[in-house]
Amino acid sequence: MINRYTFFLVALLCLLACQSSTNTTDATNVAPTNAVAVSPKKDPVYTKGLALVGKSDCLTCHKIDDKLIGPSYKDIATKYAGAPNDVITALASSIIKGGSGNWGNVPMTPHPTLSQEEAETMVRYILTLNEK
Ligand code: HEC
Incomplete structure (x- = not known):
């Protein structure tokens, strides 16, 4: 009687131990996936700016990663990282009026x-691309 009870108890403990160990591995596997899901790209400036850039002709001359006719958006983001508002205003006006001389001829x-x-939303979107 006691033996059977002990066997049952050991079996139960083993089951619990196995379960809790699978739970721990699950938790560590899930954590990094969650971190990727909460991405800074949910920023409304990013989505709105991206949509505006997509609607306009920007991408005929600019690529995100590589220089085309104009500088890549990542290069622009690096050059103007942390730019104050008046610089963003000036960049927006140069998109509207056209510009030259800052990157070449x-x-x-x-x-x-x-x-x-x-135009300012587009500039703010481009500047988010610095974060990778
Ligand atoms: C006809 C090709 C062309 C198109 C279309 C174009 N760009 Fe440009 N862009 C350029 C060139 C060339 C430069 C570099 C100008 C310079 O040397 O100052 C540039 C520079 C820029 C800069 C940096 C300006 C500076 O003073 O450093 C930003 C920001 C920019 N473009 C955004 C945009 C956006 C947003 C659009 C779409 C509305 C757009 N571009 C459309 C060719 C283009």
């Missing part, structure tokens, strides 16, 4: 149909 065409606010 090739000018950027003007985009007169964009509002200052839209």
Whole structure:
């Protein structure tokens, strides 16, 4: 009687031990996946700016990672990392009016149909690309 009870208890303990050890491995496996899911790319500036850039002709001259006719967006983000508001305002105006001389002799065409606010959102989106 006692033996059977002990056997049962040992079996139960073993089961519990196995279960809790699988739980611990699960928890460590899940943690990094969760960290990736909570991405800074949920930032509304990022999504709004990306949509505006996609609607306009920007990507005919700019790529995110490589230089095309204009500098890559990552290079722009690195050059203006942590730029104050007045620099962002100036970059937005140069998108609207066109610009040249900061990266070479090739000018950027003007985009007169964009509002200052839209252009600033695009600049703020480009600057988020510095974070990788
Ligand atoms: C016709 C090609 C072309 C198009 C279209 C274009 N760009 Fe450019 N862009 C350039 C070139 C060339 C430069 C570098 C100008 C310079 O040397 O100052 C540039 C520079 C920039 C800069 C950096 C400006 C500075 O003063 O450092 C930003 C920001 C930018 N572009 C954003 C945009 C956005 C946003 C759009 C879409 C609305 C866009 N570009 C469309 C060619 C283009």
